Amino acid sequence: MKYEPVVDKYISYLTDEAGFIQGSAERIYFPTNISEIQEILKEAYDSNIRVTISGGGTGVSGGRVPLGGWIIATDKLVSVKGGSPWKDEESGIEYSVKLSRSDTTELTVPAAMTVKAIQNYARQYNLYYPPDPTERSCFIAGNVASNASGSRSFKYGVTRDWIQALSIVTPMGEPIKLIRTGNKIGDKIIIKTETKTYNIPFPDYYQPKTRKNVAGPNIDENSELIDLFIGSGGMFGVIAEITIRLIDKPADIINMFVYCNTIDIALELVSRCRYQRDNNIQPIPLSVEYVDDRAVRIIHEKDNSVPNAKALVIIEQEFKDEMDNFLEFYLSVFDELGIEDTSVAQTYKEIEYHKFLRHLIPETINALVKSYGQSKLGTDYAVPPEHYKTIVELGIQAGNKFENEFGFDNIGYAMWSHAGDAHIHLNFLPRNDVEMHRAKELMVELLREVVKLDGTIAAEHGLGKKTFLGKPALFYQIGERGLEKIREMKLVMDPKNLLNAGNLFPVQLD
């Protein structure tokens, strides 16, 4: 099977978007179909060589960073077996995909199709793929591996909820297909391939009570077999083809920027929206996000029609015919809370522009950190919704402490959050190693609070090779025993621990 040495032009494959860890590898493979993936994995297994899977490289936890061995770059997995060609005009990439319409509409897509391309496809056919991670150049398989979520998870749940089937190659190189059937696993995880039966120990570690969680394989008795492969960072196999569920395009969507004079007003607005969802009362927003004053400033610097508000709440709402009633609802809530300034995006282009502004926040933060020669340092914590206010306040305290200790002309932190899911991204902007160390301490302090509140330390980005103060990040949530359990699960399917080694629990480096 053809491969290339990892020369300069492939250097980006040795890290990911967060850049906190730089890896190494000898070979890079670009398979184009399932049997090529099998061939590579079999050879690697026979030769005891580590293999790391690379998707779009937008991950922020070092998941795709290779620790020696070979890289399977999935970039050329653009066709599914028996698919029809479809060209994404935006990127110019030609994919092959399979659309099937019966009771439900399902689309089988190749690993390397980007979320943006899937959204473009759906739009063309008047369909809709609800998960909407902020970063849309990621590959769908990367999304499955990290069970990505986005702001619309508020209403529509996470990537997992939209995955109907997966074609996977196991760490030892056998193909399997998993389909969501409704059959729950109960207390046994048994995976059968053509030649083997894997009996995977059932996880008994702490499972947080949050709406989103990607800290380790997230399995309980209500899960199905397919769920083992979703959100487990590629530790159980290479995902090659994915069948997603699509729904009809909502008639209309609006995206509202709601400017609030105080943080309390913003938090109250968030909790009103959550009330709608939790009690299943219309209107239920698609998404509710909270953006702090520092993050607002980033947007304001790009577009000064966005005022420098104390807090910004971004609400998306879909409509069929009930637009008037829905808008009345928001208007009366805004009136009651004394909110006066709003900006409503109604057309596709306007909504895309709002999204662009929203996406500027993480992008600008990531670029700032890089310009200081540091790596991204942000929380991905979530808590049960009733503790949302507490976690926001603790986050602001930690951020202010950091800014006050070191003094900043520019911002020293920024916080934004998928507020409806009580999920905060508190990002520090350390300018040197001393500040970096302090910021990490503050993050660990906050992390302990999160666990006390029944929260998760990884709501959407996964933990990959992240460590905190010398220990794998997951340690803080599930302890040594929990880590050992995940190791046991992994070793059943990958006895030599070769595939995506180093994710979640550490490995000895050669």
Add this chain to the structure above:
Amino acid sequence: MKVVTLLKVTPDTETKFQINSAGTDIAEDSSIEYIIGPYDEYGVEAAIQIKEKLGGEVISVTIGSGNEEKSIRKAMAMGVDSGILINNADLKSSDPLSIAKAIKEVVEPLNADIIICGKLATDTSDSFIGPALAALMNIPVISEISSLEVTEEGVVATRDAAGRKERFESKFPVILTADKGLNEPRYPKLPMIMKAKKKPLDKKDTAGTEIRKNVTQVKAEFPATKSAGKKITGTPDELVSELVTGLTTKEKIL
């Protein structure tokens, strides 16, 4: 100040069109999102800014065929006070001169100080309506403006011409056609969206003018797709020889 804005509703420029089964035009299916023509939207914004500065009212005028109300309501949420919509598919698909005449019929009695529209509609790209209306009404026109200053006395506007800026002055009444750069159209505030639903929209099915169709569109097709280029690599000598071979044998240019 009375400002009339001509507002054509067009498919979003990002729309992926299909051609209709007769092969004569694009298919009007539900995947098309209709929006205020982007240049007309600069006109709408400019009209509202004039009203905000000098007082008065803004009236929108639209010739449509059924997909327009949502966009007109959006213009109202931005600040347009009232609208006139001539809903007539025959008129909308007639020739530009018939449309300009119909607009004249509607606009003239309004006695506007300023009539403003986009420099072109992104679907037909005629760049015709503004200047034609000026000719029919026998009033001045300043086309493709990218900046505008309005006082009680008149307007000062500039146009970006190749390599230079041109500056024009005119008294009222005047017709202006808006180019990119004139302003950044605002996004409505929520209360305005609610208010817009109650603003007067005068719907008629004819302007009472003659509809002629001197020109008929007979065919629509996608531009031929270019085949992918070929990347050549090698030493300078190899490059030259491969390039020459390609140009002579494959492209047959040399």
